[in-house]
Amino acid sequence: MSGGGRQAARRSPGTVGADPWGGVRPFSIKTKLGALVVISVLITTGLSIVAVHTKTELRFITVFSMIATLLITQFVAHSLTMPLDEMNAVARSISEGDYTRRVRENRRDELGDLAQTINVMADELEAQDNQRKELVANVSHELRTPIAGLRAVLENIVDGVTEADPETMRTALKQTERLGRLVETLLDLSRLDNGVVPLKLRRFEVWPYLSGVLKEANMVASARAGMATGSGSHTRTDVHLHLDVSPPELTAHADPERIHQVVANLIDNAVKHSPPHGRVTVRARRGPQPESLELEVLDEGPGIPRSEWHRVFERFNRGAVTRPHGPGSDGGTGLGLAIARWAVDLHGGRIGVAESERGCRIIVTLPGLTSAPS
Numbered sequence: 001m002s003g004g005g006r007q008a009a010r011r012s013p014g015t016v017g018a019d020p021w022g023g024v025r026p027f028s029i030k031t032k033l034g035a036l037v038v039i040s041v042l043i044t045t046g047l048s049i050v051a052v053h054t055k056t057e058l059r060f061i062t063v064f065s066m067i068a069t070l071l072i073t074q075f076v077a078h079s080l081t082m083p084l085d086e087m088n089a090v091a092r093s094i095s096e097g098d099y100t101r102r103v104r105e106n107r108r109d110e111l112g113d114l115a116q117t118i119n120v121m122a123d124e125l126e127a128q129d130n131q132r133k134e135l136v137a138n139v140s141h142e143l144r145t146p147i148a149g150l151r152a153v154l155e156n157i158v159d160g161v162t163e164a165d166p167e168t169m170r171t172a173l174k175q176t177e178r179l180g181r182l183v184e185t186l187l188d189l190s191r192l193d194n195g196v197v198p199l200k201l202r203r204f205e206v207w208p209y210l211s212g213v214l215k216e217a218n219m220v221a222s223a224r225a226g227m228a229t230g231s232g233s234h235t236r237t238d239v240h241l242h243l244d245v246s247p248p249e250l251t252a253h254a255d256p257e258r259i260h261q262v263v264a265n266l267i268d269n270a271v272k273h274s275p276p277h278g279r280v281t282v283r284a285r286r287g288p289q290p291e292s293l294e295l296e297v298l299d300e301g302p303g304i305p306r307s308e309w310h311r312v313f314e315r316f317n318r319g320a321v322t323r324p325h326g327p328g329s330d331g332g333t334g335l336g337l338a339i340a341r342w343a344v345d346l347h348g349g350r351i352g353v354a355e356s357e358r359g360c361r362i363i364v365t366l367p368g369l370t371s372a373p374s
Contacts, residue, residue, distance in 0.1 A: 036076050040069045083111045087118055099126035146178040199255040199346055203291060206250040206284050207243075213263045214241045214282060217271075239274045241267065244283040253291035253369050258343040262351075265336035266297040266362055273301035273360065292368030299359040309353040313341040340364075 044065045086103055093101045099122050103115040153172045156162040218241060252259075263282065270280040283296040304312055344351040349366040 033076075036072060039072055040065075043068045043072075080111070083107065083115065087111075087115060090118060090122070094122055094125060097129075099129055143179070143182065146175040146182075150175040150179075199258065201253060201255055203251055203253050204256055206252050206293065207245045207248055209256060209259075210243055210245060210263065210282060210284060213260055214243055214267070217241060217264060217267050238277050239271045240277070240279045241271075242279060242281045244281060246285060250284060250286055250293075251291060252293035252366060254293065254347055254366050258346060259366070261343045262340045262364060263295065263297070265340040266364075269336050270297050270299035270301070270360065274299045275301060287365060287368060289368040293366040295364040295366070296354075296361060297364075298356060298361045301359045303356065303358070303360050304353055312353060313337045313351065
């Protein structure tokens with residue numbers, strides 16, 4: 001999983017800056033500055049009283065008051081500026097590409113919250129940097145293999161070692177198809193990064209639509225059997241796909257092309273994690289709103305630890321299971337579930353991992369007519 005061991009302890013973004021004191025911190029900076037003013041007034045008042053009773057000259061009392069106040073102010077200022085200096089050094093390191101440094105979180109005031117925020121930011125930047133490096137390595141590896149194979153075939157033909165017969169050209173075509181699938185995956189990533197894509201919403205019957213998606217998945221897997229794919233698509237034919245739609249006349253209102261991306265990627269992910277001769281179930285039910293839809297994809301694989309549920313839809317995340325992929329499956333680029341979430345988000349729907357007695361269970365909720373964006 002990208003991000004390394006440090007990411008296992010990454011904080012949830014929703015907890016950044018959380019205030020356990022209900023908005024009133026006992027050691028906030030405002031409290032400290034207020035205490036500084038009160039202490040200064042008390043020192044001046046006390047020394048004035050001493051001067052009155054001891055008949056000390058006022059100028060000596062004024063000097064002593066100023067010295068005491070300056071010492072206390074220096075102490076408070078040092079306690080405030082020291083963590084700022086540390087934060088500045090860490091921020092400068094981050095700007096120079098060093099994402100390993102962190103700020104100590106040993107304060108219970110606004111500076112402590114700022115330190116926590118900087119550390120979370122550093123965690124995120126470190127994870128993105130690792131993902132970028134992993135993407136470059138993955139794409140380089142995936143591109144090198146089909147290009148090398150295609151070049152070898154063409155060189156053999158040019159040198160007269162082999163003839164340009166149908167079998168040789170079919171081998172070259174397979175390598176070209178691998179390149180095409182990788183480019184298609186990268187285009188999906190580009191669409192994900194560029195923001196919202198216009199939806200083409202329409203009403204469709206769920207049973208024949210999903211039946212076609214499952215049939216296509218089986219046909220593609222059979223066609224690719226025996227060769228590795230460049231985009232992470234599975235090549236397994238031993239996993240049984242089962243469709244469960246109730247009621248049979250169920251209809252939905254969505255963009256069929258985008259929903260195809262969702263279902264195809266979820267099926268692909270479930271098949272790759274299934275045991276030999278396992279079963280993947282695609283279940284469809286009517287949602288609470290008109291023309292809304294609830295989809296479930298269940299497999300019989302090792303499942304996903306609850307601690308990883310919030311990360312499975314991150315880009316380039318390939319999971320933390322030691323042997324996450326079934327026989328005949330490659331590791332993929334870790335983009336399938338991220339693309340599925342992107343397509344669901346376009347509809348204003350929800351996607352997430354749910355409890356399951358066995359394997360992994362992912363639920364997709366599409367809003368239908370009432371909430372879907374136009």
